[in-house]
Amino acid sequence: MTVTALGQAAAGAAGARPDAIQGRGPWRLAWERLRRDPVTLASAATLVLIAAAAIAAPAVAHAVGHGPDDQYPDIGLTPAGLPVGPSRTFLLGTDNLGRDLLVRILYGARISLLVGVVATLLATVAGVVVGLAAGYLGGAVDVVLARFMDMVLSFPYLLLAIALVSVFGASLTISMLVIAFFSWAAIGRVVRGQTLSIREKEYVEASWSVGSGTLRVMFVEILPNLLAPVLVLATLLVPTAIVFEATLSFLGLGVAPPTPTWGGMLSDSLAFYQVAWWFPLFPGLALLATTLAFNLLGDSVRDALDPTAGRGSGGGDR
């Protein structure tokens, strides 16, 4: 159920008696807080804008007449072979191969968002399923799963990610899988902890006593109560994944060229920043705007839902 749907459900329930004090559930309260918060609105607007830009990438490419991989050695490079600055032809300038930076940044938004969202979805599903199973089933299952999560969390993960990518070869799929593999356990640990306490609640016992199966109790009774922390963790995981992809690109292990990614553009630009300020600046700004918006949004949602909740382990690709 979405936040709005829950809000409407709450409003509908209260609507039975119009003169009564309106009952407001935690989701409704959070929604009301978020709706009036300028930082949240600005972050949400930024993300909508970036998503729209990603969708509009082919249209823009068509309008300016430059494909994302088209090279313009004559007009896109100076006689010395350096990138040219922003102009009427190339609104944000060109890169070191004479490609239109604007078009590549828009196409890059598709890859960055894809990596961020898909890796997060994979990690969230795995984390929720494993965390729920460990917390609810308990016993030997819990011991094994909880220890496994501890183990994944004690991997020196950037090092192992580099080893994995260098072995399997850099590709979009590998980047997403590697990011998901090193992120799911953080979510799993939180879900397990919450499940342990929810399992003891009366309504779980009630559901169980009227004959609900294990799966039903896990996914219908317990899971909805975990939505808030999981939603926040997932929102905060997206920027981490995007930054991680950029880091892999910087180390030369990102998505293979010529596919445009922000991290790839940034690392390509490093040799040129002294002569072409626009080359690192615009991809960097696009990346920062996206990750900052996700981080601010996640923080506000968490703050609105629970002002004292903590966050698991922080970003760590240092």
Next chain:
Amino acid sequence: MARFLVRRLLFGLLVLWIVSGAVFLLFFVAPHDPARLIAGKLATPQTIALVNHRLGLDRPVGDQYAGFIGRLLHGDLGYSYYSSAPVGELLASRLPVTVSLALGGAVLWLLVGVGVGVAAARRPRSLVDRGGTVLVLAGLSMPTFLVGLLLLYFLFFRLHLAGITLFPPGGYVPLTQDPVGWAQHLLLPWVTLAAVTAATYSRLTRGSMLEVLGEDYIRTARSKGLTEERVVYRHGLRSALTPVVTQLGIDLGTLLGGVIVTEQVFGLPGLGQLAWQSVTTQDLPVIIGTVLVASAFIVVANLLVDLGYALLDPRVRPA
């Protein structure tokens, strides 16, 4: 308590064994050929076979693994395929750099992170809270290499062009040799680490400070007539720091095993650089050595954190 310690230590050893085994396996699954890399492009098949034989790479994987474990149990990590230097010595020579980097960075990010967190918690949703949070989150939202390169660009390159040289472009000077040069070389890397890490700490501090400042004993402290500073720092912050200490343990454990990106950007010859070089050259003994050291730091840090919890908080008595 003793049982708890023994169990955690055994689990730590299990982690080390599995991680090193996984890396070993990964290396053999990979389409790799270190002998060809070592012998060079023009090498004859005979040369390559010879190199393979000398490194023991022509033996079955099982034999190689048994040999590796046997030597490891005697404390011998083997020799680098390339420099032929003992892996143990390589690791020991890189460790001081990474320790200097991680500890200095930790001091900075604690100052900034906890400072912003406390200021934010004292006036939640104020301008200070909002501004401070956006500032530290901006650091968290940037890839580490970008922060490092921005610092290098403005504080080294532009200053250098203007004729002022405050910071070197990179490299490392041992503390024992030249303390001032040591700090000069490490200041920008420290700032880089702190910039990308401070947000985690300000989040934790803000959250737990908000919780603690709502407690009854804080009201009691205030009503006794204590100054606000004393209430916030002596009574509040002290108990609010528990999650911060936990996070610090985990972060330090992770970083001491090598700060790959930061070391790469600033050309610091630490464990992270060694790890990165060994992965790109498929230098298996060095890869496994660095992975083992990195995992060992994490395992020990986790153990210390759990132990600290159990000692500090009577509610967390290990079963």
